[in-house]
Amino acid sequence: MLGAAGLMPLAAAGCGSPETISEDPSELVMWYWNRSASPELLDQASSAIPGTDKHVRADVIGTNFDTKLRTSLAGKAYIPDITYINSNNALYFTNEDLFLDLDELGADAVKSDFYEWKWELGITPKGRFCFFPLDIGPTGFFYRQDVFEDAGLPSSPEDVSAAITTWEDWIALGAELKDSAGSFLVNDAQNIFEGYLNSSPERYFDTDDNALYLEDGSAVRRAWDVTITAIEAGLTAKIPRDRGTDQNAAWSSGRTAGNIGAAWWTQILAESAPDTEGSWRIASQPVRAGNNGGSFAALPHTCKDPEAALAFLTWINSPSNQALAYEDVQLFPSTPDSFTDLSYSGTFFGDQDPLDFFSTAAETVPTSFISAWETMIGGSFTFEIANVETTGKDPDQAWADALSQAERVLTKRGVEV
């Protein structure tokens, strides 16, 4: 029975298994995944965390990171002293007591180094600062300059940015692209829906658990309307993201000429569509930049030495070390000062400097709040968006279904809306 896997820790609970992984009092065990930290910096920390007499043992946790972390927390055994958490940190809000409030340890001291919106994403609804900022994912509109040029559309990043300051303008540009070049604006409608919401200060809930998405003219509803307009204008290629091979083929062939992507997508694109080198540019997406992805670090309540652990986090995320991590594993820095040390030398985006673009875009990302409940119901909306896109479902029916599905899920999980 598959559903039963991963429930073993309960057996371990109370059987005298140690809470922490390492018995060495000067060794802090950290869990992370590949390419979420600079190996060079981890190597330094493995001998000593600067300014302390502790050192870090970094363990790469492979797939199912969240399941493994939950397992150790539920079993109260073999819990890491420091853990990285992906951009889905809101999943842990309902159990925030399992993590230490870093403000109580003095994390405030470095707050001004970071983009404020990123710092805010690490604060729980109760106002505790549990999730320390690692990297970020400011977004922009990637497009094929060659296809835009052939279609007689604005093609330089400045011109495209100027032409798509609103979502309506962006859709109008997509319609022209479709007419004259036969290319799609994006691969799937979900890209638009999420691209909109990720750049919106308002999302599904506020910090007091009010269901904002139910209100008239909510950001979710506006994102929905923009997405439906784009679907009905036939601007999406109807290739969902779980079919990466098809998506890549569409971008390589120019059949799809754009994508709302985050800074980390530059590298993915360069690797998956190497033949298109020099053809891509990035323009500012409509209204303002959003954020998509970017990780956090947290200290479980069992952490052996919270002061040393926080010292490690502030050290490895200092502006200069984040610059180093960018050069090492392309983690996009969450500290604006990192960019003074960085320069871009690639030619994938022609003469455009994506580092310069995204560091500027990061300044405009709004402060927003991602609720734990959003992680439960967000899928209902993207699922219905996909239904409208691929099966031609009636949008009004789809919206009603998304709402009722969301309500059912929330009710089942004990959330009143």
Next chain:
Amino acid sequence: MTAAPPAIARPDAPAPAPAPGRRDTRARRRRRRRENLPLYIAISPFYLLFAVFGLFPILFSIVLSFTDWDGMGEISFVGLAQYQFLVTDDRFWNAVGNTFIIWILSTVPMLFLAMAIAFLLHQNIRFTPLYRVAFFLPNVTSMVAMAIVFGSVFSDTFGLVNSAMTALGLDAVPWLSSPWGIKITIAAMVIWRFTGYNAIIYLAGLQSIPTDLYDAARVDGASLLQVFFRITIPLMRPIILFTVITSTIGGLSLFTEPQVLLGDGGGAGEAGMTIVLYQYNQAFTQFDFGYGSAIAWALFLIAAVFAIINWRLVSGRGDGPARRPRARKDSRR
């Protein structure tokens, strides 16, 4: 007539001894236990591992199905709420429907194909061992590699199948984004993977049919078709039932094919969402372990109904179970 010997004595039974004392029995029992101890130890690893990784999770999932748990916080008891949600959950019933459609779409052609292949392999042709290996090979191929190949072959816009179809003047089919396209693609993956496996089992069955039956039929002037339907099929019946049962188990627990092909979401409109994939989705991407467990037990009930139907089919005619081949259990899942 005193002390008549028992009418029926086991031939190897020891001569009746004078009534043994209590201490004797205990000693003998202890001795037997000591003699058997190595045997118990030898078989214990399986039972220990099964208890820890099989039995406990199964029992614990019963408990969990009556609770709400996100995998790390408090486990709160909610009674039958998960099951109440389940019976009114459209997504669950959609998954049930998908599972059965894909099961029928895959099992029926697969077993016919397997029978045809087995029949051909049973003829006196050259390189039979080579063919057997070739047909069995898909069964041991990496599923992930296979999903990439199938994803490319059935790709809507860039796929081999659609290129071939448009070359032949047919319309391209959105294999991976339409409800039926998705189901047919998944069924094709299942057929590709398990036809050879079933063919090998059928071949074993064909080879166990005595040739004198065929000789006698030929002497009596039976045609090839008559031979096939009057001799081969009736004698193969238990084997066919066996493959139907294993295919039912595999079909109901279908997970890997849709997951690697379409991801955790089951594709457009959840057209490729199967019961087990939905269960996985709820437990390990939504972290709703209570509901995931409830789905698991609902699947258990459905599987139990089918097990009973199968059992009736097999035991109804009396000749079934005795002739069931001792084939390896289907390793699907």
